[in-house]
Amino acid sequence: MSKDRSGVRVAVENETMEPADPAVSPLAHFGAEVRLERERLGMSRAELGKEACCGYSLVAKIEAGDRVPSLDFAETCDRTFPYANGRFARLWPLALRYAFPPWFRPYVELEWSATRLRMFHPLLLPGIVQTEEYARTVLRTGRPTNLEDLVTARLERQRVLTREDPCRLWIILDEGVLRRPVGGAQVMRGQLEKLRALAENPLHVIQIIPSTIAAYPGSGAPFGLLSFSEGADVVHVDGFPKGYLLAEPDDVSTAQSAYDLLKATALPPDESAPVIDSILRDCFS
Structure with missing residues (x-):
């Protein structure tokens, strides 16, 4: 896979190729390799599913190229199959x-290296940061x-925050994001608890723009800045x-300036965390 100075990755494979053909699709190729090694070992799909803490159905779908495997599944295959040698990871x-x-794949690859x-x-x-x-x-x-x-x-994208050299995260949110009941009270409770844990992690920063501020820079659309070594x-x-x-x-300079203004507009991190606590207690307890 090649990469130009703008960070745009050019995929070797044709993005329009049908993912059911192992010859042209990494997803189907992964599934075919799982099936080959499982059958070589004389293991049933149910047995592999037990090792991977999933069901027979998911193993079958992964082998058919119909479901994307998690990294945990790939690492289970490497541990289970004697001659895998890390191939599945x-x-x-x-x-x-x-x-x-x-259209989103170039961004994901850049995010992983950020x-x-x-x-x-x-x-x-x-x-x-979503649950x-x-x-x-x-x-x-x-x-x-x-x-x-x-x-x-x-969810697999979130591994950038927990890998050996974790990516540092700085998020600025409108207070309304925390109050919008996506999925109901139970879902929001779990989501805000996860956000609160991130706010306590010294590697990351969470800032909240209070609802009392009616207008602020960049309020029209979400955006992000990715930095690299x-x-x-x-x-x-x-x-x-x-x-x-x-x-x-x-x-990039315009986005950096807008983000600096947003940081100045939002509550400081040590004042933002109590806002999360208050909304969690008052709205979703």
Whole structure:
């Protein structure tokens, strides 16, 4: 896979290829390799499912190229199959790509290599911090045919925050995001508890823009800045029907200035955490 200076990755495979053919689809190839090794070992799908803490049905769908595997599943295959030698963990990133729309894949690859993420969201919690229940509720609204794959992929993105060299996260949220009852009280309770835990992690920063502030810079659309150990920052702008990446220096500078103004507008981190606690207690207890 090649990469230009703007950070845009050019996929070797054709994005329009049918993922059912193991010859052209990493997802189908991953499934075919699982089936080959499982049958070579004389293991049933139910037995593999038990090792991977999932059901027979999910194993069957992964082998057929119909479901995206989690990294835990790939690592289970590497532990279970005698001659895997880490092959499934190496294949997993390519298989995971097929859970994302083609236009979003370059962003995900950049996100995985980022050392710092700065995000602003005025309407919803960003996917990088969503719980499984919150993510499923949000993604279901688009009535996708591959809902479970989308949920899996969104949760797998969050590994950037827990890997050996974790990405640092700075999120600015409108207070209304915390009050919007996505999925109901139980879902929101779990989501705000997760956000509160992130706010306590010294690697990350959560800031809240209080509802008393009616207008502020960048209030029209969510956007983010990705920083890397080498190279310039890249901007990601969420949009409908597609988000997009910006790498021109002027665009990046404009986004950085807007984010600085948002940081100055929002409550400091030590004042934002009590807001989360208050909403959690008053609205979703």
